[in-house]
Amino acid sequence: MRVHFVLHESFEAPGTYLDWAQTRGHEISMTKVYQSEQLPQTADAIDFLIVMGGPQSPDPDLEAFPYYHPEEEIKLIRSALSKDRYILGICLGAQLLSQAYGAQYEPSPEREIGNYPIELTAEGLKDQHLQHLGEQLVVGHWHGDMPGLIQGAQVLATSQGCPRQIVRFSPKHYAFQAHLELTHELVELLIAAEGREALLAQSQCHPFIQTPEEILHYHYAEMNEKLGAFLDSLTESTSSTSAE
Template structure:
């Protein structure tokens, strides 16, 4: 399986994504849309992952490269390939599928609890997860649920925490890719975000949580295993 990642941060390491790919012998390629506007052809990869970013999807005037990136992602969605959006990537998927992205009432930063929705659990288990889990959040925007999508998760600070569209497009507002290196980079590069706020934790609360790092890695593995199973099944049809 070949994975292509759209990376929007110079300090992005891919964290648990890279670890999973290495453990399974899969390749990863990267495009940084704000640096290079050359995108791969759809037949060059099996899974597209849209990573997080410090910009907002509605800031095309400030970041004109967003226009071409959105055109590329929309083409990949329309092609039926597997697409996975994380944080900023999830917001982009919502917009491209007809939803809207705006500022959330609260900024949500640190380790916060999310709940998987009852309707999701009753419908089918896409990947093995508990009904409530603690994940890393680092965002100020939110999105609306696109028509035809199913809500997967919610949190106290932000009701829209993830959705699935069809059987091949997944969006999550949180950061299951976050390993210790990712968190150290966020703390170093984005420390100005750590201000007083109802859902903003301190550096001390965010760092040194080996138990939560382990559950984050397990969640990312479960999600990527799900994509792997779906891609394998589609190639055998």
């Protein structure tokens, strides 16, 4: 399988998503947007498109991020949609996926930074690829916005601070606002990018922002393993269905 990653910042690395692709022996390619690399014009050479997070929003901001062109990413996502490829959007990528579907991203009711539980909805509990998550799971968060919804999109998981943590747009297209790919190493990068003092100050006035010490205290292995199980289930079951 040809897996292509769209990376918006060096500190928003693919983590467990990349580990999974390497372990499964998939062919891996990347576009590092932050290095002004050009996106593929189409998804012809992509089987699984994974669009990662970043500090940006789906709106262009050439002054702050001159290398970031969301309209080009949405074009690539729509090419993948038209070819029925697997698509997974994480954080900013989740919002871009919703935009590609014609929805409008929105501010989350609360900014979330740290490790907080998500709870599967009734629809989420029925999703065959999320069975291993259980009713509730503590996962990583680092966001202020959330994906939009269209008719037919299913909200599969929520949190106290955000009502759209996992959204399924189609059997092959999922939006993850949460970060199940995080490791201690990646969290250190995110904390450094945010600024320890800034993060500490935010934690004192926002109910769903943890201190750097609280964030680093969490053990990420279980979350990472369950993400790998989701990816296996998604690609194996839909591949079998397509083959039939």
